[in-house]
Amino acid sequence: MKEQGYVDNLKQTTLAKWIGFTYNAHRAIDDCRANVKILLPLMKRAQDEKLPSFKAK
Numbered sequence: 001m002k003e004q005g006y007v008d009n010l011k012q013t014t015l016a017k018w019i020g021f022t023y024n025a026h027r028a029i030d031d032c033r034a035n036v037k038i039l040l041p042l043m044k045r046a047q048d049e050k051l052p053s054f055k056a057k
Contacts, residue, residue, distance in 0.1 A: 012038065 001007050007018050013025050015038045023037075024030040046053065 001015075001018075002010055007014050012031065012034055013022075016023060016034050019038060019041055021034075021037060023034045025034075
């Protein structure tokens with residue numbers, strides 16, 4: 001994402017802003033919720049673009 005020029009950095013707050021939301025950073029529960037709100041759209045995009053995925057061992 002950074003390499004493609006979509007965002008300046010890969011910080012959680014930057015990714016949240018790029019996706020279209022803000023949150024109270026550095027509060028544990030808010031950080032966890034933000035992670036999910038960031039991860040799900042990125043996973044969908046990866047599936048739509050048929051990008052390679054990884055599997056946990």
